[in-house]
Amino acid sequence: MHLHLQTTYQAAQSVAPSIEEHFARQLASAQELGAEVLAPAPPQHIIEAFIDTAFWASLRREEGQSPKISIAFLPPDKAGQPLLFEDQLPFTPEALNKISPGVQRPGIHLGVWTVLGELRVWGTTRLVPPYCFIVDVPEPGLLVVKHRREDGFGKFANVAVLKGDQVKLVDESTASLPDCPELLTNLLRLSSPAAAGAPMNVLIQMAVSMRAHGRGGILLVVPAGTSAWRESIVHPITYSLQPAFCGLADLMKQDEEEKKRSRWRESLRLEVDSIAGLTAIDGATLLSEEYELLAFGIKIGRRIGSDPVRSLLFTEPVVGSKPAVIHPSQHGGTRHLSAAQFVHDQHDGMALVASQDGSFTIYAWSPCEGMVQAHRIDTLLL
Template sequence: MIRKTTYAAAKTVAPAIEAHFAHHLTEAQERGELNLAPTPSVKVIEALIDAAFWASLRKEEGQSPRISLAFLPPDQAVKPLLFAQRLPLTSPNLTKLAPGVERPGIHIGVWKEHGELYMWGTTREILSFCFVLDVSEPGLLVVKHRRSRGFGKFANVAVLKGDVIKFIDERNDSLPDCPEVLTSLLGFNAPSTWDDSVNILVQLAVSMRAHGRGGTLLVVPTGSDTWQQSILHPVQYAISPAFSALAELMRQEKEDRSRSIWQGALRREIDGLAGLTAVDGATIINDQHELLAFGVKIIRSDSNELVEQIALTEPVLGNEPIIIHPSNNGGTRHLSAAQFVHDQRNATALVASQDGRFTIFSWSPCEMMVHAHRVDTLLL
């Protein structure tokens, strides 16, 4: 039988996670979607989280495991790598297997038979709304799922760090003035957001956070140069003409976007652009994804007032908005981004910290102030 759960947080969060998957899978079936993943039960969720948590605290040859588990039967996986002999789902087995499957995009397949969970192999492609559990670092687990027919960042459901549980609040995307990038990150039941137009900003955010050096990406309106009033001149790394490789990829026919060649080219361009944000200063693109400059210094012009307060929120259940001074939200990078958005109200700023924290700054006409959306729980 499925082993007894000893990680208390697994018992706490499992019922809500089961309800989440059951709800979205039912909605997908009602929309007539096919090739949907099975719904995991409370006991299965508990067992998966328990095994992954204890495995995360172990080490193999001095290294902590970074693994991804996917709950689905082997006959529903696409071109799976199948083990000749099944492996029981235990933390020692996960730890031993981890070095060979830690590369991004590889999932350890887990299924249940005769009351036992076992690992049957690995796969790179999974079904829509498939339950996925990532071990990001010791004690840090992320429950997520593949978006409905979507390409790109999986949708996060819950984040567990020791005894701290953060359950993603899907209702945040209905808040007034919610920026498009946050709406896409929270868009569990809006597959068109990802099927018809890949949200480049989400992919850039993931890549910015991954390089671990911190950085700022400013998104300004196409055809406007008012943003130049808020940067220091001359600009050492100005781009002329604007670099448009991403824009050209997005102008290709929609049917081409399902091809691996297009997706590979997209990833390369995104990683190249995100890499520029590691250079000291801000990187600037327009809303058509054309690169305008990088290594830019943000300034406050004499005609603009100093930003004195911002609204701060995090899209997790139980979080309440607070009003703070921008200096209490981070260092110089966060303060300068808040000032830029305060002065250039049609712009958006994405800020990654070296410690993994990620914030989206946008102007809120409803609140008449800069709104800082902390979204690192969505990017894990």
């Protein structure tokens, strides 16, 4: 039965056709490749209803707290081991807000499906099939449309981000830009990213953790076994480590079978969060490509004999955004300028920069363009 649902959040109506097309395309491709257990495709009117209801729920408060919820479109029989309500809840902002305190922990989704021509909340689940349509509410007025990747590894793939009347649709074609960093291509690989213990997935987890502490920070990644980076650092270094701390590096050296164990993944999460936490300290944190922690709280300086960075190529992986050459000061403040200068002087290095307002940027050198590239990726990290 086709639901007749009235939406009042205009952004829901404008973005729904593009989201419907995205899920239809991804599911069709997965079916052609032989995938068997897949989520149902969300039609446009369902997409509109989810976004509209989630948006108005996000503006309410329950006992002084704003709701943080994740809503998944699927029937209970596709949810693995669901928690089922005897009396299903109406799919309304009021009902979502009321239950939100109990379901805000990461990984819990409210299951919603059509029952007798109405959308109803049937319970909760931690298991959703690939390409399941999910609307996540991380803060008031902010919605993230996402889905689980085909192999289940890594962060869920973001499809769109809505904040008030601003809509950003993820543009997968950004990965084809010359010298696009592997970290960004893994985030844009919507079907199947690198395995949980693969190098780029670890940096993705690091970026998410850096953004989560909300204080802003810089992580510099440099080639292992080299010291050229010292030419771009102000000395003395207050928090230099000797020998380098190898907790994360030792984990990454373990065999592939061990990396599949939940115990290993929990250890990885703890190590990532520990290093990401250090980026909250004033200055930058320094990590080698082999995950050795070298220093933190370091001050970046211009290498002797090097020119100041005067321009960079700015990109954002959203539909309608075009690469633009800008002055570094146009994108951010001192933290961003120092990260751009580091990469300008150290072409083999990479800088990950989190801002206090939640924005996140990767700085990397582009041999093709002969300049620093700044890729804003917070749309992919939410």
